Amino acid sequence: EDQVTQSPEALRLQEGESSSLNCSYTVSGLRGLFWYRQDPGKGPEFLFTLYSAGEEKEKERLKATLTKKESFLHITAPKPEDSATYLCAVQANSGYALNFGKGTSLLVTP
Amino acid sequence: KAGVTQTPRYLIKTRGQQVTLSCSPISGHRSVSWYQQTPGQGLQFLFEYFSETQRNKGNFPGRFSGRQFSNSRSEMNVSTLELGDSALYLCASSLDLPGNTGELFFGEGSRLTVL
Numbered sequence: 001e002d003q004v005t006q007s008p009e010a011l012r013l014q015e016g017e018s019s020s021l022n023c024s025y026t027v028s029g030l031r032g033l034f035w036y037r038q039d040p041g042k043g044p045e046f047l048f049t050l051y052s053a054g055e056e057k058e059k060e061r062l063k064a065t066l067t068k069k070e071s072f073l074h075i076t077a078p079k080p081e082d083s084a085t086y087l088c089a090v091q092a093n094s095g096y097a098l099n100f101g102k103g104t105s106l107l108v109t110p
Numbered sequence: 111k112a113g114v115t116q117t118p119r120y121l122i123k124t125r126g127q128q129v130t131l132s133c134s135p136i137s138g139h140r141s142v143s144w145y146q147q148t149p150g151q152g153l154q155f156l157f158e159y160f161s162e163t164q165r166n167k168g169n170f171p172g173r174f175s176g177r178q179f180s181n182s183r184s185e186m187n188v189s190t191l192e193l194g195d196s197a198l199y200l201c202a203s204s205l206d207l208p209g210n211t212g213e214l215f216f217g218e219g220s221r222l223t224v225l
Contacts, residue, residue, distance in 0.1 A: 034213075041218065042218055043114070043200050043202070043216030043217050043218050043219055044153075044200070044214075044216045045216070046213045046214060046215070049213065087152075087153065089153075095166055096158060096165065096166050097143070097155040097158065097166050097168060098143075098153075098155065098214070099155070100145075100152055100153035100154075101152065102151075102152035103152060
């Protein structure tokens with residue numbers, strides 16, 4: 001059975017303090033791994049898609065990387081507006097549904 | 111460009127009742143997916159529709175059903191509501207099946223409370 005585990009569950013950073021969020025996954029044939037951001041009271045917002053080990057994607061202060069067993073979302077010099085829940089999801093070759101992890105709640109304080 | 115619209119945003123029902131939630135996808139998007147989000151289980155896939163056909167279904171009981179209309183608008187229905195059905199129900203649309211890009215555009219959700 002496909003499984004996605006995100007860690008830590010919650011993370012508090014000072015503004016400018018870089019860190020990484022982890023997404024470990026098991027899937028029978030990976031079609032893609034996705035990162036989404038969710039703000040309170042909103043639906044998730046798409047950030048990145050990664051398809052194969054070694055792939056990296058960047059967007060502003062965020063950089064996503066992928067290995068055969070996990071993905072990292074690196075946050076460089078975060079700002080308070082980066083505070084949100086970050087969700088990781090995998091899509092198997094056998095289907096189209098996204099299997100989401102429970103997310104990492106990030107709080108960046110000034 | 112208008113985003114995904116879900117109605118109603120909030121609703122309260124009692125056990126045993128049924129509820130219908132509506133989703134209008136982004137114009138031109140033909141695929142609509144539904145997810146249930148709870149604090150304990152996170153986001154769980156309910157079903158996906160493409161061109162009025164249910165293409166995929168998650169592991170939910172038959173009380174959960176849905177449909178898609180010719181204009182791509184979708185509805186989901188939950189019958190015989192249980193306390194555990196209290197959740198945020200999210201609708202997402204995409205241009206084609208998510209397998210192509212994985213980029214889903216989510217609405218803000220319908221928050222259902224079952225008393």
